Amino acid sequence: xxxxxxxxxxxxxxxxxxxxxxxxxxxxxxxxxxxxxxxxxxxxxxxxxxxxxxxxxxxxxxxxxxxxxxxxxxxxxxxxxxxxxxxxxxxxxxxxxxxxxxxxxxxxxxxxxxxxxxxxxxxxxxxxxxxxxxxxxxxxxxxxxxxxxxxxxxxxxxxxxxxxxxxxxxxxxxxxxxxxxxxxxxxxxxxxxxxxxxxxxxxxxxxxxxxxxxxxxxxxxxxxxxxxxxxxxxxxxxxxxxxxxxxxxxxxxxxxxxxxxxxxxxxxxxxxxxxxxxxxxxxxxxxxxxxxxxxxxxxxxxxxxxxxxxxxxxxxxxxxxxxxxxxxxxxxxxxxxxxxxxxxxxxxxxxxxxxxxxxxxxxxxxxxxxxxxxxxxxxxxxxxxxxxxxxxxxxxxxxxxxxxxxxxxxxxxxxxxxxxxxxxxxxxxxxxxxxxxxxxxxxxxxxxxxxxxxxxxxxxxxxxxxxxxxxxxxxxxxxxxxxxxxxxxxxxxxxxxxxxxxxxxxxxxxxxxxxxxxxxxxxxxxxxxxxxxxxxxxxxxxxxxxxxxxxxxxxxxxxxxxxxxxxxxxxxxxxxxxxxxx
Numbered sequence: 126x127x128x129x130x131x132x133x134x135x136x137x138x139x140x141x142x143x144x145x146x147x148x149x150x151x152x153x154x155x156x157x158x159x160x161x162x163x164x165x166x167x168x169x170x171x172x173x174x175x176x177x178x179x180x181x182x183x184x185x186x187x188x189x190x191x192x193x194x195x196x197x198x199x200x201x202x203x204x205x206x207x208x209x210x211x212x213x214x215x216x217x218x219x220x221x222x223x224x225x226x227x228x229x230x231x232x233x234x235x236x237x238x239x240x241x242x243x244x245x246x247x248x249x250x251x252x253x254x255x256x257x258x259x260x261x262x263x264x265x266x267x268x269x270x271x272x273x274x275x276x277x278x279x280x281x282x283x284x285x286x287x288x289x290x291x292x293x294x295x296x297x298x299x300x301x302x303x304x305x306x307x308x309x310x311x312x313x314x315x316x317x318x319x320x321x322x323x324x325x326x327x328x329x330x331x332x333x334x335x336x337x338x339x340x341x342x343x344x345x346x347x348x349x350x351x352x353x354x355x356x357x358x359x360x361x362x363x364x365x366x367x368x369x370x371x372x373x374x375x376x377x378x379x380x381x382x383x384x385x386x387x388x389x390x391x392x393x394x395x396x397x398x399x400x401x402x403x404x405x406x407x408x409x410x411x412x413x414x415x416x417x418x419x420x421x422x423x424x425x426x427x428x429x430x431x432x433x434x435x436x437x438x439x440x441x442x443x444x445x446x447x448x449x450x451x452x453x454x455x456x457x458x459x460x461x462x463x464x465x466x467x468x469x470x471x472x473x474x475x476x477x478x479x480x481x482x483x484x485x486x487x488x489x490x491x492x493x494x495x496x497x498x499x500x501x502x503x504x505x506x507x508x509x510x511x512x513x514x515x516x517x518x519x520x521x522x523x524x525x526x527x528x529x530x531x532x533x534x535x536x537x538x539x540x541x542x543x544x545x546x547x548x549x550x551x552x553x554x555x556x557x558x559x560x561x562x563x564x565x566x567x568x569x570x571x572x573x574x575x576x577x578x579x580x581x582x583x584x585x586x587x588x589x590x591x592x593x594x595x596x597x598x599x600x601x602x603x604x605x606x607x608x609x610x611x612x613x614x615x616x617x618x619x620x621x622x623x624x625x626x627x628x629x630x631x632x633x634x635x636x637x638x639x640x641x642x643x644x645x646x647x648x649x650x651x652x653x654x655x656x657x658x659x660x661x662x663x664x665x666x667x668x669x670x671x672x673x674x675x676x677x678x679x680x681x682x683x684x685x686x687x688x689x690x691x692x693x694x695x696x697x698x699x700x701x702x703x704x705x706x707x
Contacts, residue, residue, distance in 0.1 A: 126147060126170075127147070127170050127174040128171075128172050128173070128241075131146070131147055131174065132145065132146065132147055132154070132193070133145045133146075133151075134170065134177055134179075134193075136159075136164075136166070136167070136168045136181065138164045139158075140158060140159050140160040140162065140163055140164065140181065141156055141157065141158050141159070141165065142156070142157045142159055142168060142177065143155070143156045144156070144194075155194065157191065157196040159181070159183060159189060160183025160184065160185070160186055162183060163181050163182035163183040163184065163233075164181045164182055165179050165180070166181040166182065166233065166234065166235050166236065167179065167181070167234075167235065167237050168237075169237055169239045170193075170239065171239050172241025172242070173241070174193065175192065175193055176190060176191065176192060176199065176262075177193050178190045178191075178238075178239045178247060179191075179237065180202070180234035180235070180237040180249060181233065182233035182234070186201050187232075187233065187251075188201070188234045188237055188247075188249055189201055189202060190247065190262065190263075190264050199261065199262040199263055199264065200259075200264035200265065201264075202234075202237070202249055202257075202259055202264055202266075203266050204249065204255070204258075204266035204269050205232055205234055205249065205253050205255055205257060205269075206232060206253045206255065232251050232252040232253040233251055233252045234249050234250070234252075235250055235251055235252060235276060235279070236249065236250045236251075236278060236280045236281075237249045237280065238281045238282045238289060240282040240286050240289070240303055241282075241286060242285075242286035244260060245260065245261060245262060246259065246260050246303065246304070247259040247264050248280040248281075248289045248291075248301070250273075250277030250279065250291050250293070251276070252277075254273045254274065254276065254277060255269045255271060255273075255277065256272060256273070256277055256280060256291045256299070256301070257269040257270075258301070258306030267306055268306055270291075270301070272297070272299045272308055272311065273291065273293040273295050273297055273299070274293075275293050275295035275321075276293055276294040277291050278293055278294060278321060278322060278323050278324070279292045279293075279322065279323065279324050279325050280292075281326065281327060282303055282327075283327045283331035283348075284330075284331050285331040286303050287302075287303045287304070287331065288300060288301065288302065288331065288348065289303050289306075290327075290334060292322035292325045292336060293322060294321040294322075295321075296314065296319060296338075297311055297312075297322075298322065298334070298336065299312070300312065300351065310351055312346055312351040312352070313351055313353070315353045315356075318340070319340055320339030321338065321339040322338050323337050323366075323367065323368045324336070324337040324368060324370045324381075325337070326371050326378070328372050328375065329372065329375055332347070332348055332349070333346060333347055333348060333354070334346045334348060335378050335380075337367035337368060337369060337380050337381070338366075338367055339367075341358055341360055341361065341362075341366055341367060342356050342357065342367065343357050343367055343370070343380050343388075343390065344356045345392065345396060355392075355394070355395045355396045357390070357396040357398065359380075363383065364384035365382055365383070366382065366383040367381070367382060367383075368382070369381035375392075376391060376393065377389065377390070377392065384406070384443075385404065385405075385406045386401050387401065387402040387403075388400075388401050389401070389402070402439070403431065403439050403440065403441045404439055405424065405425050405427065405429045405430070405441070406429060406700070407425050407426045407427040407700055408425050408426050408680070408683070408697070408698040408700055409423050409424065409683060409696035409698075409701075409702065410425050410426060410447065410683050410684065411423065411424055411425075411448055411451045411683065411684045411696070412451065412683075412685065412686045412694060412695070412696045413452065413453035413464060413686055414453055414686040414687060414688040414694060415454055415462065415464060415478060416453070416456045416458075417455075417458060418434065418462050419434060419435040419688070420432050420433065420434050420435075420453075420462070420478055421433045421688060421694050421702065421704075422453060422476070423451070423684070423696050423702055424448025424451060424466070425448060425700065426447045427447070428443060428446050428447055429442070429443050430443075430444065430448055430451070430476060431702075432476075432481065440481045441481065442476055442482070442483050444468045444474065445470075446469045446470040447469040448468055448469075449467045449468055449469055449493060450467040450493060450495070451465070451467075452464060452465040452467075452496065452498065452506060453686075457501070458502070459502070460503075461477070461479070462477070462478035462479055463475050463476060463477055463478055464476045465518075466483070467493045467496070467508070470486070471488065471489045471491055471492060472486035472487060472488050472489065473486065473487040473489065473493075473518050474487070475520070487520070487522055488522075489508065489510065489516055489522065491510035491511060491512050491516070492510060492511035492512075493508050493510055494510060494534045495508075495509055495534070495536055495537035495538065495597075496508035496509055496537065496539060497537075497538065497539025497540065498539065498541040499539065499541055499545065499573065499576050500542075500576050501541050501543060501545075502541075503541060504519055505517055505518065505523065505576055506519070507539050507573075509529075509530075509549055511533055512533075513527075513530045513531075513532070513533060513534070514526060514527050514528070514529055515578070515581065517576065517578075524577070524578055525578075526578040526581065529581070530549050530551055530569060531551065532551040532552050532553075532554060534549050534550060534551060534552075535551065535552050535593050535594055535595065536549075536594050536595055536596055536608075537550065537597065538597035538598050538599050538606065539599075540603050541573075542573075542603070543574075544572045544573055544574050545572070545573030546570075546571070546573065546599055546606075546620070547570075547571040547572075547581060548568050548569070548570050548571070548597055548599070548608075549568070549569045549571070550566065550567070550569075550594030550608065551566070551567050552566070552593065553565055553566055553593070564591045564592075566590040566591065566592060566593055566594055566610065567586050567587065568586070568587040568588075568590070568608060569583055569585075569586055569587075570584050570585045570586070570587060570606075571584060572584050584625075585624065585625055587608075587618060589616055589627055589630065590608065590610045590612075590614070590616065591610075591612065592610040592611040592612030592614070593610060594608050594609070594610050594611075595609055595610055595640065596608070596639050596641050596642045596653075597609070597642065598642040598643055598644060599644075600648040601648045602648045604619070604620060604621050604648060605617055605618065605619060605620065605644075605648070606618040606620060606625065607642050607644070609635075609639025609653060609655075610638075610639060611638045613633055613634075613635040613638070613639065613655070613657075614630075614632070614633045614639075615629075615632040615633070615635075615639060615642070615651075615663070616629065616630050616632075617629040617630075617632070617651070617665060629665065631668070632653075632663055632668070632671075634661060634671065634673070635655040635657050635659065635661065636655070636659075637655050637656040638655060639654075640654050640655055640682055640683055640684075641682060641683060641684050641685045642685070643685045643686055643693065645662075645687045645690065645691070645693065646690050647690065649664060649665050649666055650662055650665070651663045651665070652693050652695075653685070654677070654683070654684065654685045654695055654697075655681065655682055656682070657681070658676050658677060658679060658680070658681055658682065659673060659674065659675055659676065659682070660673070660677045660685065660695055661673055662674075662693075674695075677695055677703060678695065678697025678698060678699050678701060678703070679697070680697060680698030680699050681697055681698050682696075682697045683697050683698060684697075688704065689706075691707035692704060692705060
């Protein structure tokens with residue numbers, strides 16, 4: 126966060142630094158590509174919010190200083206040694222260029238910090254176990270220190286600029302003069318301290334330091350005495366490891382756990398945990414809204430599921446495999462609050478929305494394309510697999526209908542009831558007609574008379590799509606079926622007469638594959654999300670009108686879910702959950 130509170134800077138694994146607005150819609154202002162072959166490991170601001178510093182593991186340049194709004198560099202930060210390489214088990218000293226045909230470069234710079242008081246200084250720490258000190262602008266190397274015996278993971282100047290500290294994988298915390306860069310002392314290690322220091326932060330008055338460690342502990346240190354004054358353990362699991370920390374106010378510290386939890390601490394004479402902000406990590410694949418509780422449930426590629434109520438803190442459950450589908454309940458459901466989860470281990474689990482506990486898995490051993498509730502009571506799921514089979518699942522696998530479709534399914538929609546409805550989109554048939562590949566992307570429409578394999582009866586085939594059907598959804602009343610395809614087109618079918626007929630065919634304002642569809646509760650308005658990053662709200666009563674939400678999710682929209690009469694939520698590859706209120 127910039128000191129003036131207006132901007133956020135971030136660095137990523139592609140070697141890019143991005144600037145975001147800290148207020149309003151958090152729009153991206155600029156992107157600067159620092160290097161093409163490495164990660165940006167750390168970023169920082171000058172006190173006037175006018176300059177940026179960044180470091181990482183680019184092949185040629187490992188650390189830079191730049192003007193924030195133009196990206197103009199005010200110096201390349203050097204001072205770290207070259208990596209040693211081994212050729213035929215023999216270590217060689219490495220200079221610039223190549224060593225016997227192998228490219229070499231400076232060791233990774235893990236951390237960088239900007240002294241905002243004039244004269245400006247920069248400190249860096251790297252995997253060469255060196256702490257380097259620079260002055261400028263333009264910034265030039267002054268001196269380095271070999272105070273650490275393992276990787277230096279974090280360096281930070283104090284808010285008053287009088288000091289800076291380095292922390293490393295050797296569990297050392299070292300203090301330096303902020304003006305001249307001279308080493309002053311090593312902090313005293315308490316008994317039992319082990320593991321790496323991954324991050325640290327100064328108190329606003331520059332008198333204390335907080336560290337986040339690989340031993341799953343948060344520690345507070347006094348600068349003058351160089352001694353630890355408080356500690357607190359987060360847990361004992363690997364995911365409890367503390368990897369990031371900030372000290373935003375005199376009595377508040379916030380740390381980051383390895384699994385992404387934000388942990389809020391009260392700092393006084395000791396440390397006490399105030400609360401946890403939890404969620405998912407990485408891209409999000411799916412989203413569901415539970416009408417009974419108002420909870421939003423979403424999951425992603427990292428195998429975690431978050432349950433977010435309308436008010437209060439989120440709750441998280443870990444499956445361990447990527448989350449593929451989530452099936453929540455409508456207001457008519459009479460059971461305990463739950464959601465069914467389908468993951469990439471081809472299993473179905475029940476998620477308790479009150480406790481966050483997951484049931485034992487029901488194994489299908491087949492990839493699930495799509496599905497939905499089979500019965501009006503919402504106790505049985507009908508799942509369509511990638512092997513042309515239908516599966517009925519409750520607390521166990523109740524039955525399987527093999528070879529239920531002629532070709533592999535690409536999407537499906539289910540509406541429970543008596544009778545219920547099922548639509549299955551199929552891939553195009555193989556082969557050619559007069560040298561031209563078939564463009565028949567059929568949707569097979571079934572009626573569901575009861576919850577048995579024999580009760581699922583094919584009624585008709587819908588043929589209008591000329592590209593693979595990628596998303597489908599029945600309206601709540603069953604009056605309409607919406608289908609979207611890979612050619613950006615959405616069709617709406619009328620089911621009111623018993624024989625499906627095409628009602629609307631000109632909703633084609635997306636510019637990429639349709640990824641998800643959902644109807645708002647009234648059953649007259651449809652929400653669509655696409656890989657083009659945009660959302661549209663359509664109205665069957667006024668088909669020429671549409672509402673667009675531009676650039677809702679960077680990387681593409683992956684899921685939408687109605688969560689009120691005029692509101693809906695969306696998720697995407699950017700890992701964000703957005704709630705849109707009409």
